Amino acid sequence: MRNRITVIGAGHVGETVAFNCARLELGDVILLDILEGIPQGKALDSFESSPIFGFDSQVLGTNDYADTANSDVVVMTAGLARKPGMSRDDLFYKNVEIVEACIRSATAVSPDAVIIMVTNPLDAMCEVARRVSGFPRERVIGMAGILDSARMRSFIALELGVSVENTHAFVLGGHGDTMVPLARFSTVAGVPITKLMTEERVQAIIERTRKGGGEIVSLLKTGSAYYAPGLAVAEMVEAIVKNKHKILPCAAYLEGEYGMTDTFVGVPIQLGRKGMEKIVEIELTDEEKAALESSAAAVRELIAMIPATVG
Ligand code: APR
Numbered sequence: 001m002r003n004r005i006t007v008i009g010a011g012h013v014g015e016t017v018a019f020n021c022a023r024l025e026l027g028d029v030i031l032l033d034i035l036e037g038i039p040q041g042k043a044l045d046s047f048e049s050s051p052i053f054g055f056d057s058q059v060l061g062t063n064d065y066a067d068t069a070n071s072d073v074v075v076m077t078a079g080l081a082r083k084p085g086m087s088r089d090d091l092f093y094k095n096v097e098i099v100e101a102c103i104r105s106a107t108a109v110s111p112d113a114v115i116i117m118v119t120n121p122l123d124a125m126c127e128v129a130r131r132v133s134g135f136p137r138e139r140v141i142g143m144a145g146i147l148d149s150a151r152m153r154s155f156i157a158l159e160l161g162v163s164v165e166n167t168h169a170f171v172l173g174g175h176g177d178t179m180v181p182l183a184r185f186s187t188v189a190g191v192p193i194t195k196l197m198t199e200e201r202v203q204a205i206i207e208r209t210r211k212g213g214g215e216i217v218s219l220l221k222t223g224s225a226y227y228a229p230g231l232a233v234a235e236m237v238e239a240i241v242k243n244k245h246k247i248l249p250c251a252a253y254l255e256g257e258y259g260m261t262d263t264f265v266g267v268p269i270q271l272g273r274k275g276m277e278k279i280v281e282i283e284l285t286d287e288e289k290a291a292l293e294s295s296a297a298a299v300r301e302l303i304a305m306i307p308a309t310v311g
Pocket of ligand 1: 008014081098102
């Protein structure tokens with residue numbers, strides 16, 4: 001039997017996740033949205049590309065959670081984008097409501113799934129999903145670090161004129177302006193970038209990585225990034241369904257690791273069939289530790305805003 005991968009939200013990110021999971025034959029994909037016709041149309045279009053790509057995954061579009069039953073992985077991308085006149089707080093509460101409703105319905109029919117959260121603000125929405133699902137922390141993970149490190153890697157490759165395949169980047173912390181890109185663990189063919197470019201260029205790359213999401217929004221004007229986020233999710237799905245034990249930077253719920261408890265924050269984790277197999281702890285300098293703690297403090301402020309009725 002093939003794996004079943006549910007993607008909630010058939011917007012830009014959701015459709016990209018669904019298409020890539022199908023194309024990579026990670027399993028059969030069920031794309032769900034509240035809008036009628038949109039998930040069905042996008043799923044059919046994806047499926048009709050299968051003879052060209054040569055994949056045999058099924059792609060089903062639906063508005064009914066019953067069709068998502070017994071999924072191995074549930075990817076949550078549904079949410080609202082900020083509209084003119086809407087405050088950041090209004091958006092936060094609206095997305096809490098959407099995540100609560102979607103995760104409740106999805107986990108009722110897929111009680112053993114691994115949840116991958118994508119809806120922003122990412123780390124706080126992970127906590128909403130954790131409370132609503134009642135799942136252990138191993139099965140509620142957020143996508144952020146792979147995207148942030150992919151952005152950093154692409155900027156490193158551009159700067160040095162090398163293949164992106166030679167690059168590695170390390171980004172910790174919450175998904176936002178407070179993220180912590182670690183230059184000394186970011187390398188080209190194993191050599192730290194701090195030895196390959198000036199401190200000024202390293203800082204410029206770090207700054208561009210931190211503002212990577214905003215750079216795309218300011219160009220698109222009416223939406224946010226989806227190619228790189230969609231593929232980043234597909235990499236997580238692949239690590240899970242193929243039980244790769246792959247170490248990837250993801251948002252995880254800390255219970256003492258890095259000296260922190262009761263909060264989601266981006267850290268390297270090992271991903272396999274059961275979800276998060278372990279959190280990889282690396283030794284940080286005092287400065288890096290302080291940056292990670294202040295990033296986690298920003299996440300905690302948002303988590304504190306989650307209404308007590310959630311969960
Ligand atoms: N149930 C199911 N789907 C919903 C619901 C709901 N209650 N509410 C909204 N949606 C759907 C919308 O109908 C829309 O198709 O979620 C989809 C969101 O799509 P887009 O607006 O295109 O947003 P997208 O660019 O995909 O981003 C989704 O990912 O990266 C994050 O910040 C981003 O939080 C945002 C999310």
